[in-house]
Amino acid sequence: MHRRIMAPGALAAACLMLAIPASAASNSLGAPGIGDPYYPAYGNGGYDVSHYDLRLKYQPATDELEGTATLLAKTTQDLSRFNLDFLLDVSEVRVNGVKASFATSGEHELEVTPKSPLAKGTAVTVVVRYRGVPSSKKAYGFTSWHRTPDGGVGANEPEAAWWWFPSNDHPLDKATYDVSVLVPDGTQAISNGTLQSTSSRMGWTRYNWRSNKPQATYLATLAVGKFDVTTGTSESGIPVINAYSKDLGDRYGAARASIERTGEIADWLSEYFGPYPYNALGGYVPNTDTGYALETQTRPFYSPANFANGSNTSVVVHELAHQWYGDLVSVKDWKDIWINEGFARYAQWLWSEHEGEGTAQEIADYVYASRAAGDAFWKVRPGDPGPENQFHIAVYDRGALTLQALRNESGDDAFFAILKGWTQKYAYGNASVADFQRYAEEVSGKPLAALFDTWLFQPSKPAAPAAHSASIARSAKGSVQPKSWKKIAATNGVHDHGHEGGH
Structure with a gap:
């Protein structure tokens, strides 16, 4: 679980600082990375953020952003210096009200040196x-x-x-958020969570958004533009805010026909994954030329390209499934990405079953049968795919295939108990693939090491005996393409993020 700050009073904090000699912390530098093997420079060491307060002003005409970020954090070690992940131009940093010196390094590091060293366990307010x-x-x-x-x-x-x-940009450091954005009148600012208030003055409008549950940094989003905004409430009582760029052209109708079903789909998913974990729902479609969608917490981002061929509820199912698998329970390291993507893909298979367009078993049989043993697809190990294959189709399809094998091995009762219980056990925290295996074994009462190794970690197609023992492709019918397959395959690039230079 994410550690929450219990901030001491100002006097107690001052006494704590005075009680520890400066020399105790003077040589302790916070690491420039949090320790992720895939992305060594992502995140930072030495502190844990509990809340971000972002007060921003954005001018759409020039793409100029100015802001004041206030981070509430707690030191996890003695610190004479610490890093933030950031790219924009900084004019001032204050630590506990006192000006701090700062410098940039690496690709995205902001190095902050407080005037006085910070002792381990100190509540810290950082203003940038x-x-x-x-x-x-x-x-x-x-x-x-x-x-x-x-x-x-x-x-x-x-x-x-x-x-x-x-920020401390890694899923291990989740926090709550207040995002307040000033934009020209006639323009809207969309972010996560609930819209607390809006106010207008002198040609500018301020939007105040709040995410009151722990949220990973990559799940925080900001969109500024001219949107048609719809509001409603799901059957289960969750308020829904959706936003569509006014200039989506002939994709506008298909986008709305898909995303307006958000409340219905979230309620349906809750039958499998447990109660919806947040107090807000929605989605937004800005007029971008990117092709991917993203599970930004409570309000997924969708690209117009997702709706090029008509309505696409499958992509909505995928991103909403992430609200549990990825957002509520987040990865410990990015190598654990299967816990996000394999499960969101499997939700699409369950939706296919719900829509009468092919059962999860039929889709699993098809995935297994349609790729030859020599296909490079089987070389990718979803349980630890490597940064270059983090969003490879095998993490999705072979990842979901693993879940069908687990379902067949453990039986429906245990399998769906695993899906629902997992999100409760690690709610608002982080977990790994190894944690999931242990939990599945605990709930099912079965040893699953061989199954997980075969389907998640071997760089080869599981042999027919292994597939048959997991009730995969036991008959020739597996080569028949399920009706839903083209819709599911249309979301294959859903997280193809198009990094031009790689990592």
Whole structure:
């Protein structure tokens, strides 16, 4: 579970600081990365953020963003210096009210040196004042800020925050958020969670959004532009806010026909995954030329391209399934991506079954039968695919195939108990593939090491005996393409994030 700050009173905090000699912390630098093997420079060491307060002003005509970010954190070690992940131009940093010195390093590091060293266990308030043109910034050869005809959007995975707010950018450090954005009248600002208030003055409108449950940094989003906004309430009582760029052209109808079903789909998913974990729902479609969608918490980002061929409820199912698998329970390391993508893909298979367009078993049989043993698809190991294959189709399809094998091995009762119980056990926290295997064994009462190794970790197609023992492709019918397959395959690029320079 994410550690929450219990901030001591100012006097107690001052006494704590005075009680520890400066020399105790003077040589302790926070690491420039949190320790992820795929992305060593992502996140930072030495502190844990509990809340981000972002007060922003954005000018769509010029893509100029200025802001003040206030981070509430707690040190996890003695710190004489610490890093934030950020790309825009910083004018001032304060730590506990006192000006701090700062410098940039690497591709996206902001190094902050407080005037006085910080002792382990200290509550810290960090204020960063900044401005810049997000679309002009690149790291590792790519940008995660998308310019639109009427504004801009911050949305990408595994990184998007650097372009619009300073952060500890890794899923291990979740926090709550207040995002307040000032934009010209006639333009809207869309973010996560609930819209607390709006106010207008002197030609500008301020939107105040709040995410009151722990949220990973890459799941925070900001979209500024001219939107048609719809509001409603799901049958289970969750308020829904959706937003569609006014200039989507002939994709506008298909986008609305899909995303307006968000409440219905979330209620349906809750039957499999447990109660919906947040107090807000929705989705938004800005007029971007990107092809992917993203499970930004409570309000997924969709590309117009997702609706090029008509309505697409399958992609909505995928992104909403992530609200449990990826958002509620997040990866410990990015190598655990299967826990996000395999499960969101399997939700699409369950939706196919729900829609009468092919059962999960039929889709699993087809996936297994339609790819020859020599296909490079089987070389990718969904349980640890490597950063270059993090969003490879095998993580999705072979990942979902693993879940059907698990379902057949453990039986429906145990399997669906696993799906629902997992999200409760690790709610608002982080977990790994190994954690999932242990949990599945605990609930099913069966040893599953061989099954997980065969389907998730071997760089080869599971042999026929292994497939048959997991009740996969036991008959020739497996080569028949399920009716839903083209719709599911149309979402294959859903997380193809198009990093121009790789990592």
